[in-house]
Amino acid sequence: MTAAPFRIGVDIGGTFTDFVMLDTRDGSLRNGKVLTTPHAPEQAVLAGIRQLLDAHGVAPAAVAHVIHGTTLVANALIERRGVPTGLITTAGFRDIVEIGTELRHDTYDLFMRVPPPLVPRSRRVEVAERILPDGSIRTPLDEPAARDAVRALAADGVQAVAVCLLHAFRNPVHERRLAQIIAEEAPGLTLCLSSDVVPEIGEYERASTTICNAYVLPVFQTYLTRLGDGLRGLGLSGPLYLMLSDGGTVGEATAARHPIRLVQSGPAGGVRATALYGVGAGAPDILCFDMGGTTAKACLIEGGEPLRSLDFEVARVDRFRKGSGLPLKVPVIEMIEIGAGGGSIAQVDRLGLIQVGPESASSDPGPACYGLGGTRPTVTDADLILGYLGAGSFLGGDMRLDVAAAEAAVREHLAEPLGLSVVDAAWALHETVNGNMAQAAAIHATEKARRIESFTMIPIGGAGPVHAAQVCRKLGIPRLIAPAGAGVASAFGFLASPISFAFVRGWVAPLATLDFDALCAMVAGLEADGLRLLAEADVGPGAATRTVIGALRYAGQGFQVETEIPAAILSAGDRDALRAAFETRYQQQYGRTEPGLPVECVSWQVILSGPVPALSLRAPEAAVGSVDSRSRRAWFPEAGGFVDTPVIDRTTLRPGDRITGPALVEERESTLVLPPGTEAVCDAGLNLVVTLEG
């Protein structure tokens, strides 16, 4: 370890690529940031790493490994930049991916859009075969027809083929035979079987996931190859790890086979970082609140572990509307996203009320106060008018904000139409967006059966700390923790993530007749597969842990409850204990159990994880000098309006320092707003722990 003491985390975001380098000898961190290079993202990664190494005089050989997260997979799906892909299905079912759920995602929009399938109908071919729900074969695979189908697809110019046959999650024999046939007939094609990608019940979601994986795989592999070559070119010989959507990381080879698992790679890093901050500060139940330029995300973390889900959606045609995208069955950290970021535009709607977002000024032209041509009022403009942001201290003073432009935008589009003063209109905008976020978080917590008041908020992202205290108030959350360096949280989070991979297997059976021997054999098989994957990433079997999660339900229900099942229950074949484990979780979620109803299992997840990297962080040296004496006017209605408010440079704070609101704590990427009635204490890790008065 001493030979290569450095670990590097890299997060490619829409605008910036962020870097965090950890020196494992003393726990010190070094950050970097370069502009993202969208058409060849590896260029920014390589340039940034070289800069970071040069700036700190670190030899490439001293880097143990690079951990990487990227929006490349999600973007390729959103922008439809994958390869021409074909689909092979059971005869009679090629249109499943076009018919979808048949549900309207918007009840009142007559013109609502549905996402067009990635594979057009002419490239969806059927072969005669049929597997029954119990896995037995009703109709054997028509091999000559299959050969014709493959040749036709190849002739049509497809570069990738997804195969999704009915009940293949139960018996993959026909999919595997098709794989052989495809390899014989069209050896160069990328090939993904639904029974490999996501052997889970539900033909539409399984096909969609398999198609997405096939569609992006060649693009992603090309990228990984270039990146790997580039890193070796820099002299970095250690492995490259990639961040998955569920907060685990895997080696390069695994990622290359499962690109769809990276669909939410970047945000997962931010959540991981937040969990680490919270656990370190003694607050393991966390509401992670990530507010950036165009959106705000919220995620619940319980006992230091983010809530997980197997359902995700990508490439929504209506970004913030559930059901408007391509469904994916992949292990993800569960989060909600709403159109409420710093760049979200406010307007007066037809009811004479202020509406914020989802339209965003993004970074081009950006908020009016950026002076880049934006004329419509945004959340950032309001925050500037209210004095929460300093015109001269945004991005450490690198970007001067134009107060007059912000005021003009708010005046024209909000204040005058509503008959309000500019500052009242700005406050109304600020309150509206806070209300939207609080509402979304509250409904999410209700859906997950959690009491939001018992969570600690941790705000990250540029706009998170500005709005955090007011959102907490609306939610009745009494405490928030503002970590230092939240601006590069995702890249930092990668360093805190264990090597981990989750396998999913559909397995529909009544509990009463569940074959525990077969189940244990399945789990053991996946465990062996998982240990091989972990070994690829240098995690030995002794360091690995195995978690089994069962998706169970009362027979007849249309949804599952996911419950961790202790290994002993499975090996003992203890039906009562399995039922009890399910019902404990069910009770928590639904407030009751149904003693008379039979239970059935639907699917299983087996998660193999290496150890969570121990990050003993050393607090950076505080800057020389005491709390400075700057101040500016900031708007706090509870204190009567504009109040002369102290402005504190965050880098000057030391453990034990205490700040009473109203106050503004500035750092380069953000400002923590402390309204009257709040008190912040700087802890040993330089986090600001803020308590809000009841």
Place this chain on the structure above:
Amino acid sequence: MSDFSALRLGSAWRRIAGLMDEAAQDFVRTSFSSVVRDNWDLAIGLMDSAGRQFAQSSRSVPSFVGTMPVTLGHMLARIPRESLRPGDVLISNDGYLGTGHLNDITTIRPIFRDGRIAAWIGGTFHSTDIGGAPSVEARDSWEEGLTIPIARILKGGVENEDVIAFLEANLRQPDETLGDIRALFAVYEQAEARLFRIVTEEGIGDLDALAAEIFSRSERSMRQAITAVPDGEVFDQVTADGFEHPVTIRLRLAVKGDALTLDFTGTDPQIARPVNSPLNFSRAYSHYAVKCAFDPETPNNDGCFRPISLIAPEGSIVNPRRPAPVWGRHLTGHYLPILVLAALGKLIPDRVIAECGSPLWNCYFTGEHADGRRYVRMFFMNGGHGALPMRDGPACLSFPSNVATQPVEQFENAVPMLITEKSLIPDSGGAGRMRGGLSQRLSFEATGPNPVTVTYRHERVQHPPRGLLGGLAGTGGRDLVNGAKVPAKARITLAPGDRITFETPGGGGMGPPAERDPAALARDLAEGYVTEAGAKAYRA
């Protein structure tokens, strides 16, 4: 009049609307029935002291748009408000007072503040079983199950044992239905506490004043939208397949200034089959269409619908008299939004859609597994969506109801049947400048050792979805057993090995087919949405 600034009103309104969504989520989470949990067949609403609805959960099926205040009015006519005490909850499922059929149960609780009724909170949900023997054979509403007359199910927070005993004795699954009723009691408790917190934090002295402001802004918004449409009077009619004879629904739609009239005078009389649509249900679906076309974004409340006058002659199929049977009221009610939009299309062609392959198609399978266990399984399937002014209609998309299908693999794991085909039907979308959405063919084979009973009631077999503005009709639906046509409303027994096939109706086209972009037609041919034979409609 009011002292609500845009800020205070916006904030309070949003929070109260959000409270309804939270309450609905709470209910879904604690519900016993899959129809509530999976299909969200429910609504939660908040009414002012006079019983006018000012907030409603947003993710509701259109059947419940604005029905609760009407039910409350009937309740208070029977049980005077002066007699109500904190902790009382009123109940009824009377289809003629509620949402049109007995399966929807409504409960409403007064919210007391400072010793008087300041507001009402209520919920409506669908109960899969409601006793009795609802079926296409029903000739009057008594055959359709248990009517719960207006009653206090909770008195001062204590359950009224007599009412509960009555329900228990008449329901097949009393645990499920009573479980949902009781879940709502807890939802109301919690929502009331949260409402008071919002009221305090937002500094709202008087909920009625808040409601009045919501009504007046929503009404103004709807009136502005109507004013923007040129005055005019148009007529249209749609014919449903019906039972022994077709049934025609006639509409006069008039826009005058800022008001809209929907007049169903001339519509055919009620029939002694369970497809009559009680006034409340007809109104909900008519209002839904107006909302979609004019002001889709304002959250539903009483004010939105004040500019609309609805005339529906008593004794007609859209406003039947007791005891006309109503169980399958959607077979009439689902035509109404489509008819309203078709009529509106003559005034604002760029804001409507062509007719969709609805009323919703569904079927029930009942029988025994090989081991003797009984099963009942419902299956929903949607037709093609009507063409839009700017795009082709989506294939197989629900409208006006909003009900999802279920995965084939889940179905086959639950029932001893196989689905042997679920595919789009080429040429089923009506030709037009914009093509109607394709419909689907679904085949079910009885693969177990026992027979399977299939019950279904399908429309749009003889009268396919019409095109609009020169667009052609979609294809009509078909029901087949082993390839031979069978009636569209029937109960059929499949022997092992038999196969029943449903072909849902295709969506109507919009605009003359000759005006279709040749590239779009070429793509349809290449993708197999249209065959060479079907392309003739465009080349005529």
